[in-house]
Amino acid sequence: MSVRRRRPPALVLVAATAALLLFALPLIGLVQRADWAHLLDDLRTPGATEAMRLSLTTSLAATALAVVLGLPLAWVLARTDIPGRAALRALVLLPMVLPPVVGGVALLSAFSRRSPIGSWLFDTFGIQLTFSPAGVVLAEAFVAMPFFVITVEAALRSLDPRYEQVAAGLGATPPQVFRRVTLPLIAPAVVAGAILSWARALGEFGATITFAGNIAGRTRTLPLSIYLQLESDPSGAIALSLVLLLVSFAVLIGLRDRWLGGGRP
Amino acid sequence: MRHRHLLAIVLATLTLLVAACGSSAGSDGTATTKAPAADGSATTEAPLEGEITVSAAASLTESFTDMGKAFEAEHPGTTVTFTFDSSGTLSQQILDGAPVDVFASADEKNMEKLTDADLVKGDPTVFARNQLVIVTKPGNPEGIGSLADLPDAGVISLCGEDVPCGKFAGEALANADVTIPEGSVTRGQNAKATLAAVSEGDAVAGIVYVTDALAAGDAVDAVEIPADDNVVATYPVAVLTDTRDAALASAFVDYVASDDGQAILEERGFLPPA
Numbered sequence: 350m351s352v353r354r355r356r357p358p359a360l361v362l363v364a365a366t367a368a369l370l371l372f373a374l375p376l377i378g379l380v381q382r383a384d385w386a387h388l389l390d391d392l393r394t395p396g397a398t399e400a401m402r403l404s405l406t407t408s409l410a411a412t413a414l415a416v417v418l419g420l421p422l423a424w425v426l427a428r429t430d431i432p433g434r435a436a437l438r439a440l441v442l443l444p445m446v447l448p449p450v451v452g453g454v455a456l457l458s459a460f461s462r463r464s465p466i467g468s469w470l471f472d473t474f475g476i477q478l479t480f481s482p483a484g485v486v487l488a489e490a491f492v493a494m495p496f497f498v499i500t501v502e503a504a505l506r507s508l509d510p511r512y513e514q515v516a517a518g519l520g521a522t523p524p525q526v527f528r529r530v531t532l533p534l535i536a537p538a539v540v541a542g543a544i545l546s547w548a549r550a551l552g553e554f555g556a557t558i559t560f561a562g563n564i565a566g567r568t569r570t571l572p573l574s575i576y577l578q579l580e581s582d583p584s585g586a587i588a589l590s591l592v593l594l595l596v597s598f599a600v601l602i603g604l605r606d607r608w609l610g611g612g613r614p
Numbered sequence: 615m616r617h618r619h620l621l622a623i624v625l626a627t628l629t630l631l632v633a634a635c636g637s638s639a640g641s642d643g644t645a646t647t648k649a650p651a652a653d654g655s656a657t658t659e660a661p662l663e664g665e666i667t668v669s670a671a672a673s674l675t676e677s678f679t680d681m682g683k684a685f686e687a688e689h690p691g692t693t694v695t696f697t698f699d700s701s702g703t704l705s706q707q708i709l710d711g712a713p714v715d716v717f718a719s720a721d722e723k724n725m726e727k728l729t730d731a732d733l734v735k736g737d738p739t740v741f742a743r744n745q746l747v748i749v750t751k752p753g754n755p756e757g758i759g760s761l762a763d764l765p766d767a768g769v770i771s772l773c774g775e776d777v778p779c780g781k782f783a784g785e786a787l788a789n790a791d792v793t794i795p796e797g798s799v800t801r802g803q804n805a806k807a808t809l810a811a812v813s814e815g816d817a818v819a820g821i822v823y824v825t826d827a828l829a830a831g832d833a834v835d836a837v838e839i840p841a842d843d844n845v846v847a848t849y850p851v852a853v854l855t856d857t858r859d860a861a862l863a864s865a866f867v868d869y870v871a872s873d874d875g876q877a878i879l880e881e882r883g884f885l886p887p888a
Contacts, residue, residue: 454814462816479816480769480800562769562800562811569801577801580702581776 376594383591384584391588399566400574400589407482407570408550411489412497415546418490419497420539424527426498427505438502445495452491453559460487460560484561485568489550496549497542504538505531541604548600552593663691664859666866667713669704670696671720671849672804673744673779673823677882678718684878685869692862700777700804708733708854715857716866718849720744720805720823721778725850735860738850741870743885744823745844746779746786748837749812749830756818758837761790764819771800771811771820779805782845783821789843809834823847828883846885 357365384391391397425431426438444452460467460478470476478484508531516530517523532539554572561568563577571589578586670678675698682694697704697714705724708714709731717734718741719725725738750758756767764770764787772794773780780801787794800817802808809826811817813833827836851870853863869875876886 457815461814467816477816560815562771562815562817563802564769564798564800565796567797576803577774580706581774 379587379590379594382583383587387584388588388591391582391585392592394585396565396569396574396578397585397589400569400571401592403482403485403566403569404551404571407485407489408547408553410486411493411550412543412547414486414490415494415497415550416539416543419494419542419546420501423498423501423505427502441498442495444492449492449553449555449557450559453488453556456484456488456491456556456560460484479560480562480564480568482561482567485557485570488556488560489553492553492556493546493550496545500538500542500545501535504535508534544600544603548597551596661691662689662862662865664862665693665695666715666857666859666862667695667697668716668718668866669708669712669714670698670718671701671704671778672698672806673720673825674698674718674849675806676829677825677879677884680878680882681870681875684874685866688869688874689865694866698804698806700773700779702774702776702778703804713856713858714854715859715863716851716853718851718870719778720847720849721781722848722850724778725852728852728854733855735853735855735857738852739867739871740848740850740887741875742849742879742887744825744847744849744883745885746782746821746839746847747824747827748819748839749809749822749827749834750819750837751812752832752835754835754837758819760837761787761792761839761843765792765794765798768818769798769800769816770794771802771808771815771817773805773808773822774801774803777802777804778847779808779821779823782847785845786821786839786843789845790839825883848887849884 356362392401422441426434426441431437457479458464460470462468462471462477462479467478470478476483478487512530512534513526516526521529552572553570554576557568557570558573558576563569563573569577571593575586575589575593578589668678668682678696678698682696685694686692697707701719701721701724704714704717705719705727708717708728717725717728725734728734729738748758748761748764750756756763758764758767772783775781775784800811802811802820805822805826808820809822809830812820813830819837821839824836827834851867853860853867857863870879880886
């Protein structure tokens with residue numbers, strides 16, 4: 350008897366259909382509520398363009414931060430035997446399961462002007478993270494970096510160590526090994542991790558509004574703008590929602606080889 | 615043939631889902647059968663029991679929480695559950711079919727949205743008034759003395775422009791001929807979130823209701839807004855037509871307007887209805 354059935358049992362099909370509808374119906378509802386005739390006008394309002402520009406710049410900056418800091422962290426987690434590595438990894442993964450608003454409160458406790466670090470930053474350098482685009486970047490990096498770190502760490506772990514050993518045996522210094530051998534081999538994972546964390550940063554809401562506030566042009570990103578407009582200007586909020594929906598689809602398509610079952614040997 | 619089979623299953627699933635939704639709404643409607651508790655208090659009506667949900671403006675959080683406890687103590691066997699958020703969010707939820715028995719709004723506009731949609735039983739009752747106040751960090755380190763000091767002070771926390779407290783703050787600022795550049799205004803989703811940006815966050819000042827400032831205690835300092843510039847918020851309350859328990863809902867609304875209810879509101883800093 351073949352393991353792969355031609356048709357699943359009816360009960361399984363019913364449950365699977367219900368699950369699919371749970372995903373599909375809200376999205377269909379969103380698309381169907383959109384005011385297509387005025388969609389472009391809704392997206393051209395000063396508030397909408399401002400929010401899109403801010404979201405794009407802050408999410409790209411947060412992704413850059415995640416790559417620059419996350420790559421060394423992934424390497425440490427994958428390749429070293431530092432004590433308490435399991436606890437470290439749990440700490441890195443925590444923002445993925447932590448409610449973002451809790452992340453925002455935690456960031457406030459660490460970096461608000463009344464916190465030791467925040468007051469030092471302000472008194473010494475005049476830097477205030479709260480209510481600034483830099484604060485948005487920090488909140489976004491906080492929730493998005495784990496996606497980058499675990500993706501790259503998994504790639505480093507599954508890498509055949511012999512490539513690196515051979516390179517080292519041929520006289521390459523550790524930095525050379527990393528740049529010439531390791532990095533090219535994990536490049537697909539680095540790209541995928543960066544795209545994932547960018548998508549997460551772009552959608553960040555709870556930590557941002559709690560930590561960085563909701564200032565037009567400074568910290569009001571797309572999700573905050575959607576939330577604030579939902580009552581006063583529903584069609585504008587739906588137009589912006591469609592933009593984020595479109596981006597999410599584009600990310601999925603971009604990652605399809607990696608996440609949708611393709612690309613396996 | 616196979617396609618028809620699949621379609622039938624999809625349709626069956628949908629029917630099940632709809633039926634499940636329908637029956638849960640129906641079972642909510644059945645009255646609870648808790649034994650009436652011995653009640654030695656002064657009430658002479660038939661003993662009340664059951665459960666109601668009250669949607670109330672965020673600025674009513676403390677006073678209505680007290681109100682609910684006092685009401686439950688006076689009518690054992692009753693449970694009053696609250697949802698607190700901006701009046702705009704709550705009225706929208708009710709328009710969208712949220713199962714709510716009583717609505718208490720921080721402005722007349724959001725109540726009108728419901729009366730216009732025929733969702734209100736009888737006429738709304740005005741039960742309280744409120745005024746605005748400037749809140750600052752404890753000790754008022756920026757030395758804010760009036761609305762005119764706000765534009766240059768730093769980040770100011772105001773309610774969203776469509777939230778009653780944000781609309782009123784805009785009116786007060788207009789009365790005082792003060793414009794705060796939008797680039798230094800952070801907008802809260804409701805009165806409590808707006809206050810939190812000052813008490814917990816780094817906003818230097820905010821405009822909230824007198825009652826919110828009072829509830830925050832030592833976490834903020836309050837700076838009065840002169841009566842000429844200030845705005846009076848009027849709070850109406852009403853039983854909704856979709857209530858599952860009209861008797862209990864009306865009893866709660868009556869309690870809000872009663873001497874006991876008014877005393878609770880006064881204690882929390884509300885002004886009596888005009």
